[in-house]
Amino acid sequence: MIVELIKIAFNNLGSNKLRSFLSMLGIIIGVSAVIAIISIGQGATYRIRSRVSSLGSGLIIVSPGFKGGKAGKVSTEVRDVFSLELAADLAKGSPDVEEVVPSINSGALLKYKDNNYQARMVATTPGYIRVLNCSVERGRFLLERDVEGFRKVAVIGQGVASELFPGEDPLGKKIIAYFGKRRLIFEVVGVLAHKGQMMFFNFDEQIYVPITTVMKRAAGKRYVDLYLIQAKDADKAESAAMEVEFLLTRKLKDPDLFRIRSQEEVIETVKQITSTMILMLAGIAGISLVVGGIGIMNIMLVSVTERTREIGIRKALGAKRSDILLQFLIEASVISFIGGVVGLFLGWIVSAVVSHFTGWPIIISPLSIVLAFGFSVGIGLIFGIYPARKAALLNPVEALRYE
Amino acid sequence: MEEVLFELKNVKKVYRVGEVYVPALRDVSLKVERGAFIAIVGRSGSGKSTLLHILGCLDKPTEGDFYLDGENILEASENRLASIRNRKIGFVFQQFNLLPRMTALENVETPCIYAGVKRRERIERARKVLKKVGLEEERFFHYPSQLSGGQRQKVAIARALINDPAIILADEPTGSLDSRSGDEILKIFQRLNEEGRTIILVTHEQYVAEYAGRIIRLKDGYIEDEK
Ligand SMILES: Nc1ncnc2c1ncn2[C@@H]1O[C@H](COP(=O)(O)OP(=O)(O)O)[C@@H](O)[C@H]1O
Ligand SMILES: [Mg+2]
Numbered sequence: 001m002i003v004e005l006i007k008i009a010f011n012n013l014g015s016n017k018l019r020s021f022l023s024m025l026g027i028i029i030g031v032s033a034v035i036a037i038i039s040i041g042q043g044a045t046y047r048i049r050s051r052v053s054s055l056g057s058g059l060i061i062v063s064p065g066f067k068g069g070k071a072g073k074v075s076t077e078v079r080d081v082f083s084l085e086l087a088a089d090l091a092k093g094s095p096d097v098e099e100v101v102p103s104i105n106s107g108a109l110l111k112y113k114d115n116n117y118q119a120r121m122v123a124t125t126p127g128y129i130r131v132l133n134c135s136v137e138r139g140r141f142l143l144e145r146d147v148e149g150f151r152k153v154a155v156i157g158q159g160v161a162s163e164l165f166p167g168e169d170p171l172g173k174k175i176i177a178y179f180g181k182r183r184l185i186f187e188v189v190g191v192l193a194h195k196g197q198m199m200f201f202n203f204d205e206q207i208y209v210p211i212t213t214v215m216k217r218a219a220g221k222r223y224v225d226l227y228l229i230q231a232k233d234a235d236k237a238e239s240a241a242m243e244v245e246f247l248l249t250r251k252l253k254d255p256d257l258f259r260i261r262s263q264e265e266v267i268e269t270v271k272q273i274t275s276t277m278i279l280m281l282a283g284i285a286g287i288s289l290v291v292g293g294i295g296i297m298n299i300m301l302v303s304v305t306e307r308t309r310e311i312g313i314r315k316a317l318g319a320k321r322s323d324i325l326l327q328f329l330i331e332a333s334v335i336s337f338i339g340g341v342v343g344l345f346l347g348w349i350v351s352a353v354v355s356h357f358t359g360w361p362i363i364i365s366p367l368s369i370v371l372a373f374g375f376s377v378g379i380g381l382i383f384g385i386y387p388a389r390k391a392a393l394l395n396p397v398e399a400l401r402y403e
Numbered sequence: 404m405e406e407v408l409f410e411l412k413n414v415k416k417v418y419r420v421g422e423v424y425v426p427a428l429r430d431v432s433l434k435v436e437r438g439a440f441i442a443i444v445g446r447s448g449s450g451k452s453t454l455l456h457i458l459g460c461l462d463k464p465t466e467g468d469f470y471l472d473g474e475n476i477l478e479a480s481e482n483r484l485a486s487i488r489n490r491k492i493g494f495v496f497q498q499f500n501l502l503p504r505m506t507a508l509e510n511v512e513t514p515c516i517y518a519g520v521k522r523r524e525r526i527e528r529a530r531k532v533l534k535k536v537g538l539e540e541e542r543f544f545h546y547p548s549q550l551s552g553g554q555r556q557k558v559a560i561a562r563a564l565i566n567d568p569a570i571i572l573a574d575e576p577t578g579s580l581d582s583r584s585g586d587e588i589l590k591i592f593q594r595l596n597e598e599g600r601t602i603i604l605v606t607h608e609q610y611v612a613e614y615a616g617r618i619i620r621l622k623d624g625y626i627e628d629e630k
Pocket of ligand 1: 398418419420425445446447448449451452454
């Protein structure tokens with residue numbers, strides 16, 4: 001019986017292909033939107049999380065807080081609080097902290113022969129590559145004696161190396177760096193391995209120099225921009241952050257002067273933002289599914305009216321109400337099921353295209369497939385019931401008289 | 404011993420069109436024996452089709468009693484009525500009422516689907532009844548639009564016969580046919596009656612009524628006379 005009804009459904013849909021397609025369109029768009037949004041969202045989250053954790057685990061960042069911003073004043077970043085001495089105190093005073101790496105970041109124009117390159121200059125200490133999980137490709141990273149001796153040596157990222165020294169070995173070469181109103185000449189002692197983009201900056205486009213050199217030569221700067229802190233291990237990240245917060249509050253006597261962000265916090269925030277976005281977009285996709293369902297209902301109502309006579313004939317031949325009901329329900333679900341299959345493929349194609357351009361992985365979870373299918377067939381059934389019931393309850397004689 | 408198949412007692416049927424009530428049958432009492440061949444005649448609008456629909460369990464009377472095979476039809480459920488239409492009764496209409504997107508064979512099969520008969524047996528039975536009504540085999544897979552009026556009516560009769568019903572109800576079955584095809588169709592009804600089936604035929608052509616053993620004349624919803 002079901003087999004016959006499915007055959008009848010396909011027969012009817014096939015006899016009016018354009019209309020069947022148009023009535024599927026809503027479901028196709030809805031399902032492909034659900035699939036694409038969920039898979040793109042999951043891909044993005046996955047990518048961001050793997051980026052964040054490529055920094056190594058147990059990273060804590062201490063940066064300046066903001067002052068003012070109340071009573072109409074523009075809030076400004078607090079300056080001049082993080083000294084090198086404070087960094088040493090933090091390292092000593094917190095048992096769960098492995099290492100505290102101070103850093104000053106600024107833009108610098110680099111020059112070598114006729115080549116120049118606008119890079120980000122990171123003035124820091126040798127601990128930097130340990131805390132941020134970088135590795136040296138050639139030469140060496142900064143050493144303690146570079147920091148102690150205010151030496152004018154530099155380590156450069158891959159991008160800097162290829163732009164300034166195309167076809168040349170950068171090791172031992174002298175670079176002129178312009179930053180602020182200063183001009184310094186550094187000798188390149190090492191090149192970092194490729195690491196790439198991380199949140200807002202790119203490790204490959206940076207130049208790394210001893211922090212003391214910049215502080216002394218840039219008009220006696222006494223404070224640094226931020227502290228990168230490595231916890232003893234990943235489990236201790238939270239307690240390390242608390243220790244740092246406690247010590248900083250005691251030393252600086254003002255919790256507004258600094259901000260502490262841990263890597264876990266960043267991951268958590270990213271997760272929250274993306275899941276809220278997915279939820280919102282999925283809501284929109286859900287609405288389009290409902291609109292698709294209404295489209296199906298509309299077509300089914302038209303179909304019932306058009307086929308009133310057919311319904312009368314079938315009843316005269318012995319069809320029960322339930323037979324007619326089932327026939328139209330199956331027709332509605334066939335429309336939405338085909339729409340669901342097409343939508344699934346379309347959604348997959350859309351996420352593949354997005355993934356091609358963004359490099360995010362495609363993650364199509366079985367759950368989202370089940371969800372999309374369940375939804376589309378469910379919607380076919382729900383929005384098919386009213387027209388199908390209308391057909392089933394037709395009076396056979398009236399239906400036979402219908403022209 | 405004559406067995407009563409249909410029994411109508413003081414049946415009334417009133418249709419409501421908006422605020423107006425249209426009486427189609429005013430007071431009809433009727434007995435039909437098993438195996439009878441009856442013609443119902445009368446002017447257009449006299450209530451012939453209405454009476455046939457009630458006899459065929461497509462519609463229920465507004466008032467009165469109706470027994471089919473001793474069963475009180477007024478108390479039967481919708482499903483029971485569907486089942487009676489499916490197994491006991493075969494309908495033939497003036498406009499053939501074939502389903503346009505199905506072949507002759509598929510049209511004939513349809514009542515069998517609702518009877519829950521398996522596909523193989525369905526096709527076998529459909530072929531048999533199509534042969535019985537004299538449709539040429541090369542027409543079996545034609546669509547109704549590819550058939551002549553006479554051929555369509557043969558398909559419709561085959562469809563009415565497929566569940567081997569005891570009763571055939573026909574509403575002006577020759578009304579849309581030329582006289583030659585009409586005669587052919589009437590011969591089929593005659594043969595079906597000889598097999599023992601009860602035939603009730605609505606017509607307004609006098610010569611058609613000649614085939615029947617009994618003629619009931621309707622006028623304005625009453626039985627005017629009978630012979
Ligand atoms: N479904 C209906 N709704 C309203 N009036 C109807 C309906 N069916 C039949 N009638 C009316 O009932 C009367 C009898 O109709 P019908 O039985 O079709 O007559 P006949 O078949 O003899 O031409 C007519 O006046 C017709 O207009
Ligand atoms: Mg009539």
